[in-house]
Amino acid sequence: MTAPTITRTMVLWCPDWPVTAAIQAHRHSPDAAIALIDKGRVFACSASSRREGVARGLRVREAQSRHPDLIVEPYEAVLDTRAFEAVIDAIEEIMPGVQLLRPGMCALRTRGPSRYYGGEEPAAQALLDRLGTVEGLELGESRVGIADGPFTAEHAARSTAVLPGAGRILRVPPGESAAFLGPLGVGLLSSPALVTLLHRLGVRTLADFAALPVTDVLQRFGEDGARLHALASGHDSRAVLPRVPPQQLDSTIEFEPALDRVDQVTFGFRASADRFLEGLTAAGLVCTAIRIEVATEAGDTSERSWLHPRSFTASDVLDRVRWQLQGGGTIDSGLRSGITRVSVMPESVDAISNHEEGLWGTGPDERIHSGLSRVQSMLGHGGVLTATIGGGRTLADRQNLIAWGDRPQLDRPVEQPWPGQLPPLPPATVFSSPHPVCVVDASGAEVSVDERGALSGAPASFFRGSAVSSAGREVAGTRAAVTGAAVTGAAAVGTALGVAVRTEERDPGADGRGAQRDPGPVRSVKAADARPVGAVMAADAGPVRSVKAADAGPVRSVKAADARPVVAADAGPVVAPDGGPVRSVKAWAGPWPVNERWWDPEHSRRAYRFQIVDADGTAWLFVLDGGSWRAEARYD
Amino acid sequence: MGTSDTPGMSVRIANLEAMFDHRGVTSAAHSSISAPALDGLPAQDRVRTLQARIREMQSSTLDSRSIPTHPAIAQLLPGGALKQGAIYSVERSATLLMALLAGPSAAGSWCGIVGMPEFGVEAAARFGVDLDRLVLVPHPGDQWLNVTAAIADVMEVVVTRPPRRADDASISRLAARLRQRDATLIVLGTWPQSEAMLSLSESDWSGIGDGHGHLSARQVTVTVTSRVHARPRSARLWLPDREATFRQAEKRFEPRLAPADLAPPLREATG
Numbered sequence: 001m002t003a004p005t006i007t008r009t010m011v012l013w014c015p016d017w018p019v020t021a022a023i024q025a026h027r028h029s030p031d032a033a034i035a036l037i038d039k040g041r042v043f044a045c046s047a048s049s050r051r052e053g054v055a056r057g058l059r060v061r062e063a064q065s066r067h068p069d070l071i072v073e074p075y076e077a078v079l080d081t082r083a084f085e086a087v088i089d090a091i092e093e094i095m096p097g098v099q100l101l102r103p104g105m106c107a108l109r110t111r112g113p114s115r116y117y118g119g120e121e122p123a124a125q126a127l128l129d130r131l132g133t134v135e136g137l138e139l140g141e142s143r144v145g146i147a148d149g150p151f152t153a154e155h156a157a158r159s160t161a162v163l164p165g166a167g168r169i170l171r172v173p174p175g176e177s178a179a180f181l182g183p184l185g186v187g188l189l190s191s192p193a194l195v196t197l198l199h200r201l202g203v204r205t206l207a208d209f210a211a212l213p214v215t216d217v218l219q220r221f222g223e224d225g226a227r228l229h230a231l232a233s234g235h236d237s238r239a240v241l242p243r244v245p246p247q248q249l250d251s252t253i254e255f256e257p258a259l260d261r262v263d264q265v266t267f268g269f270r271a272s273a274d275r276f277l278e279g280l281t282a283a284g285l286v287c288t289a290i291r292i293e294v295a296t297e298a299g300d301t302s303e304r305s306w307l308h309p310r311s312f313t314a315s316d317v318l319d320r321v322r323w324q325l326q327g328g329g330t331i332d333s334g335l336r337s338g339i340t341r342v343s344v345m346p347e348s349v350d351a352i353s354n355h356e357e358g359l360w361g362t363g364p365d366e367r368i369h370s371g372l373s374r375v376q377s378m379l380g381h382g383g384v385l386t387a388t389i390g391g392g393r394t395l396a397d398r399q400n401l402i403a404w405g406d407r408p409q410l411d412r413p414v415e416q417p418w419p420g421q422l423p424p425l426p427p428a429t430v431f432s433s434p435h436p437v438c439v440v441d442a443s444g445a446e447v448s449v450d451e452r453g454a455l456s457g458a459p460a461s462f463f464r465g466s467a468v469s470s471a472g473r474e475v476a477g478t479r480a481a482v483t484g485a486a487v488t489g490a491a492a493v494g495t496a497l498g499v500a501v502r503t504e505e506r507d508p509g510a511d512g513r514g515a516q517r518d519p520g521p522v523r524s525v526k527a528a529d530a531r532p533v534g535a536v537m538a539a540d541a542g543p544v545r546s547v548k549a550a551d552a553g554p555v556r557s558v559k560a561a562d563a564r565p566v567v568a569a570d571a572g573p574v575v576a577p578d579g580g581p582v583r584s585v586k587a588w589a590g591p592w593p594v595n596e597r598w599w600d601p602e603h604s605r606r607a608y609r610f611q612i613v614d615a616d617g618t619a620w621l622f623v624l625d626g627g628s629w630r631a632e633a634r635y636d
Numbered sequence: 637m638g639t640s641d642t643p644g645m646s647v648r649i650a651n652l653e654a655m656f657d658h659r660g661v662t663s664a665a666h667s668s669i670s671a672p673a674l675d676g677l678p679a680q681d682r683v684r685t686l687q688a689r690i691r692e693m694q695s696s697t698l699d700s701r702s703i704p705t706h707p708a709i710a711q712l713l714p715g716g717a718l719k720q721g722a723i724y725s726v727e728r729s730a731t732l733l734m735a736l737l738a739g740p741s742a743a744g745s746w747c748g749i750v751g752m753p754e755f756g757v758e759a760a761a762r763f764g765v766d767l768d769r770l771v772l773v774p775h776p777g778d779q780w781l782n783v784t785a786a787i788a789d790v791m792e793v794v795v796t797r798p799p800r801r802a803d804d805a806s807i808s809r810l811a812a813r814l815r816q817r818d819a820t821l822i823v824l825g826t827w828p829q830s831e832a833m834l835s836l837s838e839s840d841w842s843g844i845g846d847g848h849g850h851l852s853a854r855q856v857t858v859t860v861t862s863r864v865h866a867r868p869r870s871a872r873l874w875l876p877d878r879e880a881t882f883r884q885a886e887k888r889f890e891p892r893l894a895p896a897d898l899a900p901p902l903r904e905a906t907g
Contacts, residue, residue: 371790385772387757399757423850426759428730587844617839
C-alpha cells in the first residue's frame with residue numbers, strides 16, 4: 001500500500017461569515033447585534049448578540065426576548081457567496097490557486113506562498129494582512145490553519161478560537177496531524193450516522209477512531225467509513241483544487257463630468273457595448289441575461305437585470321441601458337442627477353454554438369422578436385406585454401402581465417384551489433381601473449350590505465358616478481325634477497325602475513323650443529314592480545303634474561299613482577347626475593363576500609361581488625368595497 | 637370544359653352554358669340566378685342584390701387566402717372565412733373579438749392586441765386564445781397607428797381600438813401594408829373600408845336570476861354587415877355556452893331564470 005500524497009494546505013476561515021456578509025449588504029454597524037433567520041430559527045448570529053445569549057437554532061421570538069435590540073434579517077445563501085467573491089479576489093491578487101470550500105472558508109496550497117514569503121507562517125500573515133485591506137468587510141476575526149490536508153487545516157483554523165493563547169494562525173507541523181486531531185471529538189466527522197454509532201461503541205475522540213484497524217473499519221463501515229478513518233488519522237489525501245478565475249466580461253464606462261441626458265449617456269456607452277459583445281464573442285459565449293448598474297452623482301445606484309429571449313446584441317444592450325435610464329419617461333426627459341458610471345455584466349451566458357442561426361434562418365420567432373423589439377424601442381420596455389394566468393381571487397390578481405422578454409413571476413400558484421374565485425365564465429373586459437358606479441334599489445336608495453351580509457334591497461338600477469353623488473338622495477327626498485322628455489326616455493329604454501332624473505334648470509321657452517317644466521313640487525319616479533315597461537309612477541301618490549315632452553310631443557303612457565296614463569314621445573336618454581345613462585337591472589346575483597388576508601392590515605380586503613345584467617343584456621361584475629360600488633369588469 | 641373543383645364553380649359554368657343555349661344573356665341570367673328571389677323586389681333593391689351577387693362572385697375568384705375561423709362565425713362572413721390582408725370591425729363586444737381570435741390562435745398564429753388595456757386575458761385563454769402567442773400593447777398612446785403597423789409586420793392577426801379617427805391617408809397606408817404583409821386587422825369600433833362589420837344584439841344571459849345563480853351562458857344575435865352582401869346576415873349563436881365554447885344555437889333560447897333552489901351555493905371566500 002503506497003502512502004497517499006499529502007498536500008500541505010492553508011485554510012482561511014472567516015467566523016460568522018453569513019453575519020459579516022449581511023452586515024455589509026444591509027449596511028449595519030460592524031458590532032451590531034444581528035441574527036439571520038432561516039425557516040423561523042436563528043441560522044447565524046453576531047458575536048455581540050451571542051454575548052446576550054442568542055444562539056443558533058433559537059426561535060426568533062426567544063432570541064428577541066433574550067436581546068431586545070436584536071436586528072433580525074432573513075438569511076440569504078446567495079448573499080454569502082456573492083460577498084465572499086470579494087475575499088477570494090483579494091487573495092488571488094497575492095496568492096494563486098484558491099479553492100472555495102464554502103462561503104467563509106477557502107483553501108490554498110502552501111507550497112508556493114511559503115517559498116515566496118519565506119515560510120508558512122509569514123505567508124499566512126501576509127494573507128491576513130491583505131484581508132485587512134478589503135473594503136466594506138469586517139475581516140478582523142478571520143483565522144488561518146496550516147496542516148497536512150484541508151481537513152486538519154480547517155480544524156486547526158477553528159481551534160485558534162478556542163485554544164488559550166493561540167493567535168490568529170495555527171500551524172501544525174508536517175506529520176503531526178494525527179497528534180493534533182487526536183484529542184478532538186468524533187463529532188467533527190461529517191457523517192451523523194457514523195458519529196452516533198461511534199459514540200455508542202465508546203469511541204469518543206478521533207484518536208480512538210484512528211486507533212481502530214483500517215481493515216476492520218473498511219469491513220464494518222465501507223468505503224465511506226474508511227475515508228473518514230483516514231481523515232481522523234491525519235492522512236487527508238484530498239488535494240486542493242484551485243478554481244479558475246472567471247473571465248472578466250463586464251464592461252464599465254465612467255463619465256467625467258457626469259452626464260445628465262439619456263441620449264448622451266447611451267451614445268457614450270455605445271463603444272462599451274460593442275466591446276462587451278466582442279469580449280463575449282471572443283470567449284465563445286452569448287449572453288441571455290445582463291445586469292446593468294448605473295451610478296449617479298448623488299451617490300445612488302440603480303441596478304436591474306434584463307433578460308433576452310435569444311441573445312443580446314450590442315444594440316440590444318444599448319436599448320436596455322436607455323430603458324433603465326429613462327424609467328417611465330421618454331428619451332428627451334432629463335435625469336434627476338448626472339450619471340457617473342454605467343456598467344454591464346453578463347448574468348447568464350451560453351455557448352455560442354447553441355445560438356447559431358440555421359442556414360435558412362430560425363423560423364418565425366426571430367422575426368416576431370425583432371418586430372416586438374422595435375415596438376419596445378418606441379414605447380419602452382414595459383410597453384409590450386405578454387400574459388399568463390396565475391392564481392388568486394380577484395381578476396387583477398389572476399392576470400399577470402409581464403414585459404416581453406422578462407421571465408414570468410407567479411406570486412400566487414395557479415394550482416392552489418383558491419376558494420371563492422369567480423364562477424367559471426370569466427369577463428371579457430376587465431377595467432384597468434374600476435369605474436365608480438351607484439346602484440340603487442327600487443326606492444332609489446343606494447344598495448348596501450350590512451355586516452351580516454344582508455342586502456338592504458334588491459338592486460333595481462345603476463348609473464355611473466360615485467356613491468356620494470346626489471342621485472340617491474334626490475330620489476329619497478323630493479327634489480328630483482322630472483321633465484316629460486326624461487320620463488319618456490325612461491319609458492323608451494324600459495328603465496322605469498327607481499330612476500332619478502334631474503333636469504337642467506331651464507327657463508321655459510327660453511331656448512325657443514317651448515320646453516315646459518314642472519313648476520310644482522318635484523316628483524320622484526317609481527315603478528310598480530309588475531308593471532309593463534314604460535310605466536312610471538309618482539312616488540308620493542300625487543298626480544304627475546304637467547309632465548310634457550320637451551319637444552311638445554304627445555304624452556302617451558306614463559302612469560301616475562292614480563293610474564292615469566301620462567307620458568310622451570321623444571326618446572331622449574335618461575340621464576344620471578353626472579350625465580351618463582341610467583341602466584335598469586334585469587337580473588342579478590350576489591352578494592358574494594370576499595374576505596381576504598384579514599390578518600394583514602395592509603392587504604386585507606373585505607368586499608362583496610355582484611353580477612348584474614342590465615336591460616341591454618350586458619352583464620357586469622360589480623364590487624361593493626367599503627361602502628362604494630365599483631364596476632370591475634364587463635361581460636360583453 | 638374541364639372538371640371544376642368546387643360545386644359553386646360548376647353551377648356558374650352551367651349558368652354560362654345555359655346563357656348560350658338560350659341565346660339571350662339577360663333572360664338566361666334572369667332565369668338562372670335565383671330569379672324568384674328577385675321578382676318581388678323593387679327595382680332599386682334588385683339592382684343592389686345583383687351587384688352584390690357580382691361582387692361575391694368576383695371576390696371568391698380572387699386569390700385571397702383565408703385564415704382559420706371559428707365555424708359559427710365563418711358562415712356569416714363574406715367569403716366564408718376571415719381573409720388575410722383584410723380589415724374587420726367589431727362593435728363593442730370583446731367576447732366576439734375573442735371568438736374571432738380563437739380560430740387563428742389555435743391554428744398557430746400570433747395575435748397582437750393594441751390599445752386595449754381592458755382586454756380580459758383570462759377570458760381569452762378560456763375561449764381558446766393561446767396566451768403563449770398573444771402580445772399586448774395596452775397603451776400605445778399617440779403612436780397607435782405606427783405600433784399597429786409594426787405589429788402587423790410580424791403577426792398574423794392584429795386587434796386595435798382606435799383612440800380617435802385616423803386620417804384617410806394613414807388609413808389607406810395601413811390597409812396597403814396589411815395587404816402586403818397578409819395580416820388581418822380587427823378593429824374594435826368603426827373603421828372605414830372594413831371588409832365586414834360584426835355586431836351583437838339581443839343578448840340573453842342564462843344561469844342568473846333575481847338574486848341567485850350566476851352568469852353561465854349567453855345567446856346573442858350576431859349580425860354581419862358587409863359590402864359584399866346586400867343585406868346583413870345574422871345568426872343566433874351561443875357566445876359562449878356553458879362549456880365556454882362558441883356554437884350555433886339550435887333554436888331560439890327562451891330566457892328563463894334559474895330556479896333559486898338549483899343555484900349553486902357559493903361559500904364565503906376567506907383566506
